Amino acid sequence: GAVVSQHPSRVICKSGTSVKIECRSLDFQATTMFWYRQFPKQSLMLMATSNEGSKATYEQGVEKDKFLINHASLTLSTLTVTSAHPEDSSFYICSGDRGVSTEAFFGQGTRLTVV
């Protein structure tokens, strides 16, 4: 199957700082990238959908100015958590889509801890 590489796998940052998470599709062009957040013992909740070259579409309740998404190329999408706070601590995971298949290809996930 197709591979999505997500980095970093773990990051600890101080409150008020920003953190960037990268997702790269290694062997396919991801026309669409989905960003999810997963709190402990909970399900994956979609934060936003990004399409290459256009603005991301955010789900209700997700602050677009806090969670900046860039999908500048068909192989790279980034999520930047700005002015992070402890309540932003979570597992963030991306999913790439080739647009021709129904299967979603997930990155490894990023465990963000804000102290």
Next chain:
Amino acid sequence: GENVEQHPSTLSVQEGDSAVIKCTYSDSASNYFPWYKQELGKRPQLIIDIRSNVGEKKDQRIAVTLNKTAKHFSLHITETQPEDSAVYFCAARANFGNEKLTFGTGTRLTIIP
């Protein structure tokens, strides 16, 4: 939008017995239904999926059934093994690609040796 409900939230079965997890969905436009296994701190792993033009699909010990009329689908794991212990998520999606997956709330499956 789509809403996916999943039951039970926790399930314990004796090793060798079968486990069944059920999901219902609300959007009749959904036509792709994957099941994921997720271990702690790792990405969801696709274990089986089914499309709306099929009623049942099987892959060794794992099977999925779909009832489009009732809008529900189920995961069946037979001859369970300790390594089947994990959290399982169902999901639903409309159309092909470029559409978001809506996940169920998850089932923590524990296999008792």
